[in-house]
Amino acid sequence: MVRRDRQADALREIHGWLRPGGLLAGTMGAGDSPEEHDPDFFGAPMAWSHFDAETNRRLLLEAGFELEQAEEIADEGETPLWVIARVP
Numbered sequence: 001m002v003r004r005d006r007q008a009d010a011l012r013e014i015h016g017w018l019r020p021g022g023l024l025a026g027t028m029g030a031g032d033s034p035e036e037h038d039p040d041f042f043g044a045p046m047a048w049s050h051f052d053a054e055t056n057r058r059l060l061l062e063a064g065f066e067l068e069q070a071e072e073i074a075d076e077g078e079t080p081l082w083v084i085a086r087v088p
Contacts, residue, residue, distance in 0.1 A: 001047040004034060011063035018087045024065060026059050027080040028056040030072045055079045 002010050014024060016049025038050045051059070057070050065085035073078050 001049050004049050005048075006050060007051070008059050009064065011059055011065070015063045015065060022087045023068070024060075024083065024085045025088075027082055029053070030079050030081040032054075039040060056081055056083075064088070065087055 013068070018024065029048070030053040031050075032052045032055075033048055033050050038046045053070070053072050057067060060067060060070070060083065064087065066088050068084040068086050070081060070083050070085070073082050
């Protein structure tokens with residue numbers, strides 16, 4: 001889990017790993033969740049920490065990414081933010 005207070009730094013770091021035109025593809029949170037734990041998530045402990053979709057979009061832009069896609073798409077009861085972001 002990347003704590004929320006470190007997520008902006010992590011996105012800037014990832015941006016720095018990619019060459020111009022490079023893509024970041026993944027899922028981010030779409031709802032505000034400061035910290036959530038499940039001691040038995042498919043047999044292993046798991047923790048989450050994420051911001052709402054608008055904050056995550058803003059963090060990506062502030063890290064220097066251009067958003068190709070950043071949509072909330074329902075998936076089996078969850079609604080994550082599906083992201084494709086490009087380094088200009």
